Structure formats: C-alpha cells, structure tokens
Amino acid sequence: MEKVLNDLMIAVKDSINQNNFVKLTFSKPKDKRSDLKNVYVKMIIIKENNWLSFTYKHSTKDIVKNFTVEDALLQLTELLTTSFFAANLLTTEMDYALLANEKGSSKLIKRAVEKRAIPERGHDHSKTRLINPANAWWFSLGIADRQGNVLPSMQFKFKQINKYVEILDGLIKQIEFQGTVKVVDMGAGKAYLTFALYEYLSVNRKQDVHITGVEQRPDLVEKTNQIAQNSKLTNLQFVEGRIGDLAVNQMDVLIALHACDTATDDAIAAGIKAGARLIVCAPCCHKQIRQSMQPPANVLPMLKFGILMERQAEMLTDTIRALIMEKHGYKSQIMEFIELEHTPKNVLITGIKTTKKIDIEEIDQKIESLKKQFGIKKHYLETVLG
Numbered sequence: 001m002e003k004v005l006n007d008l009m010i011a012v013k014d015s016i017n018q019n020n021f022v023k024l025t026f027s028k029p030k031d032k033r034s035d036l037k038n039v040y041v042k043m044i045i046i047k048e049n050n051w052l053s054f055t056y057k058h059s060t061k062d063i064v065k066n067f068t069v070e071d072a073l074l075q076l077t078e079l080l081t082t083s084f085f086a087a088n089l090l091t092t093e094m095d096y097a098l099l100a101n102e103k104g105s106s107k108l109i110k111r112a113v114e115k116r117a118i119p120e121r122g123h124d125h126s127k128t129r130l131i132n133p134a135n136a137w138w139f140s141l142g143i144a145d146r147q148g149n150v151l152p153s154m155q156f157k158f159k160q161i162n163k164y165v166e167i168l169d170g171l172i173k174q175i176e177f178q179g180t181v182k183v184v185d186m187g188a189g190k191a192y193l194t195f196a197l198y199e200y201l202s203v204n205r206k207q208d209v210h211i212t213g214v215e216q217r218p219d220l221v222e223k224t225n226q227i228a229q230n231s232k233l234t235n236l237q238f239v240e241g242r243i244g245d246l247a248v249n250q251m252d253v254l255i256a257l258h259a260c261d262t263a264t265d266d267a268i269a270a271g272i273k274a275g276a277r278l279i280v281c282a283p284c285c286h287k288q289i290r291q292s293m294q295p296p297a298n299v300l301p302m303l304k305f306g307i308l309m310e311r312q313a314e315m316l317t318d319t320i321r322a323l324i325m326e327k328h329g330y331k332s333q334i335m336e337f338i339e340l341e342h343t344p345k346n347v348l349i350t351g352i353k354t355t356k357k358i359d360i361e362e363i364d365q366k367i368e369s370l371k372k373q374f375g376i377k378k379h380y381l382e383t384v385l386g
C-alpha cells in the first residue's frame with residue numbers, strides 16, 4: 001500500500017503543479033455502516049494559491065473543507081488508510097485508479113485518456129464572470145491559453161478585470177447613451193481593461209461603441225493595435241500620445257486607470273471639457289499634493305509616519321478631485337477597487353454627469369477649506385481646468 005499511495009500522491013502533486021488536475025474521488029468505504037460515503041476533491045485558486053477543496057458526502061449532508069496542497073496530501077493518506085479502499089485521480093490526460101482490499105493488497109492503474117478540459121478553478125462563492133476568457137484576444141493578451149482557460153499566473157489579473165467590468169456595468173446601466181458610445185481610455189498600457197470594456201459594451205451589451213486607448217509608449221500602442229486588428233475589433237484602436245497634450249472634442253466615457261500623478265488630473269480635465277457623461281479613474285501616485293502639503297500642527301504627530309503622510313495626501317488629492325467633478329455637474333463617488341500588482345492603490349473615483357442644480361459656492365467653500373487646512377495653494381486639476 002505504501003508504494004501505491006506514494007505514487008498516487010506524486011501524481012496528485014504533479015497534476016497540481018502542471019495545472020492539469022481535474023478531480024479526485026474516494027469511494028468504497030472500508031466500513032459499510034459508515035455515514036461517510038464518498039469524498040470529492042477539486043482544485044481551487046484562492047488569492048493566487050492552489051488549494052484542494054474536499055466535499056465529504058455523508059448520507060444526509062455534505063461537508064466542505066479546503067486544504068493547502070500539503071495538508072490535502074496528508075488528508076489523502078488518512079482517508080486511504082482509515083476510510084476508503086478506492087481513489088480515482090483524473091487529470092486532463094491520465095486516469096489513475098488506486099484499488100485496495102481487505103486483505104491488504106493494493107494497486108495503482110494508470111490509463112491515458114483523450115485530453116479533457118481544465119475545470120473552472122474559481123472558489124464556489126465566485127460569481128459568474130462577465131468576461132469570457134475564451135475570446136481570442138485574451139489569448140493574445142497573455143491572459144488565457146488557446147482553449148480559453150485563464151493561465152494560473154493570470155488568475156488575479158483576470159479577477160481584477162472582472163471586478164472592473166462589474167463596477168462599470170453598475171455605472172453604465174445608469175446612463176442612457178444615444179448612438180455610438182465614444183470611450184477614451186487614457187494611459188491604456190497593456191490594455192487588459194480596455195479590451196475588457198470593449199468586450200463588455202460591444203459583445204455583452206451589443207452597444208455600438210468606439211474605444212480609443214491613449215498611451216505614451218509606442219511599443220504598447222503597436223502591440224495592442226495589432227491584437228485588436230487580429231481579433232477583428234474594428235472599433236477599438238490605440239493611439240500614441242501624452243494625456244495632457246491630447247485635445248478630444250467629444251466623448252461619452254473617460255477612463256483613466258493608474259495613470260501617474262497629475263496625468264489623472266489631465267485626463268479628468270479632458271473628460272470634463274469634452275462633456276463626458278461618465279468619468280472613471282483610478283489614481284496612481286499623489287506627488288503634487290504631497291509635495292505642496294503643509295499639514296496643521298495638531299495633525300503633525302500622525303503625519304510624521306511616511307505611510308500615513310502618503311495616505312493623507314491621497315485622501316486630500318482624491319477628495320478635491322471628486323469635489324471639482326461635482327462642481328462641474330458630476331455625481332461623484334469614491335469606492336474600493338482591486339489593487340494592481342505593481343501598485344497598492346485601490347481607489348476608484350467615478351462621476352456621472354447629472355442635470356441636478358449645483359451649489360457651486362458651497363462646493364468651492366469645501367475645496368478652499370480643505371486646501372487652507374493643509375496649506376495647499378493649488379490642486380493641479382484646478383490649474384488645468386483654468
């Protein structure tokens with residue numbers, strides 16, 4: 001038994017490392033009167049780590065327990081030693097059947113099978129995703145394999161992409177667009193989120209849409225244009241340019257996600273000037289306010305810690321951004337976003353253009369009071385808006 005158990009454990013471990021684990025089941029209870037009838041095991045990914053989820057099937061209830069791979073292997077040994085005579089491991093390419101009996105003999109039968117698909121690795125509580133990784137562009141963007149399975153190293157990114165689309169879904173549903181929706185995504189970068197928005201609007205919502213991604217790096221512009229063209233996404237294009245230099249006369253949606261420091265302000269200003277109905281931005285760094293901030297003496301003990309000073313600058317910068325957007329007729333909101341791997345920033349500022357009467361004086365007072373309290377002369381967004 002020891003040798004076959006060991007061989008099965010190696011097969012389980014390899015299938016997890018190679019991401020071709022499909023399922024593992026335990027059957028044939030050693031004690032026929034046992035309440036535990038079977039155990040089903042699936043692989044799940046939680047926060048980028050592989051886990052094995054065991055469902056213990058009792059006669060009247062199911063109990064689910066998740067184990068790290070190491071603990072799962074201990075569990076496997078325990079179940080085969082004490083509770084079950086049989087275990088079947090299915091991978092995308094092989095079947096392994098461990099069979100033991102009362103007399104103590106055991107064997108492991110291996111059989112090659114026709115290639116199976118990798119199952120969904122989501123946690124049971126995960127929601128249905130709005131983005132379909134089987135769409136060709138996700139392979140070209142390096143998010144999924146050719147079969148449409150999200151690569152293990154891209155699971156977190158894919159979650160972020162979906163979270164973004166979920167938020168946009170909630171916002172876009174509040175707006176009635178007329179005709180083609182013109183979107184400008186400033187600082188598009190590798191454009192995962194730009195393609196995601198295109199897919200959501202054009203494929204899911206069947207909306208006429210034209211998306212322009214603006215990016216200062218020519219290599220990224222060339223690459224993302226190539227992917228859009230190869231994927232026949234005719235209304236998605238990328239242009240090389242600097243956010244602050246770009247004059248856009250008309251747009252319905254302005255997106256700026258993780259563009260550096262005041263590039264976010266340049267983008268918001270462009271959106272406001274072009275009359276965008278929706279503004280969505282995820283600020284990146286907040287140097288402009290941090291460098292010009294002179295906090296009041298009574299909060300200095302708190303701000304002597306660099307990280308808190310940084311957070312204070314972030315709160316001020318983004319609160320004033322939201323207030324300036326309100327002043328220009330936007331119902332603004334600041335909410336939690338999912339952080340990127342290259343920045344711990346996880347804030348999203350959104351604004352939906354309304355026709356509600358605005359008390360500009362009151363908003364100005366709020367802005368001035370905040371600035372005065374923290375010794376700030378000018379917020380860059382005010383400067384660009386003139």
Ligand SMILES: C[S@@+](CC[C@H](N)C(=O)[O-])C[C@H]1O[C@@H](n2cnc3c(N)ncnc32)[C@H](O)[C@@H]1O
Pocket residue numbers: 186187188189190191192193214215216217220241242243244256257258259260263
């Ligand atoms: C951190 S990446 C974010 C990419 C993408 N928006 C996302 O959130 O996944 C920021 C991108 O913005 C670009 N960028 C920063 N400042 C810019 C500016 N002033 N004009 C154009 N692109 C800019 C950078 O080159 C980079 O590709």
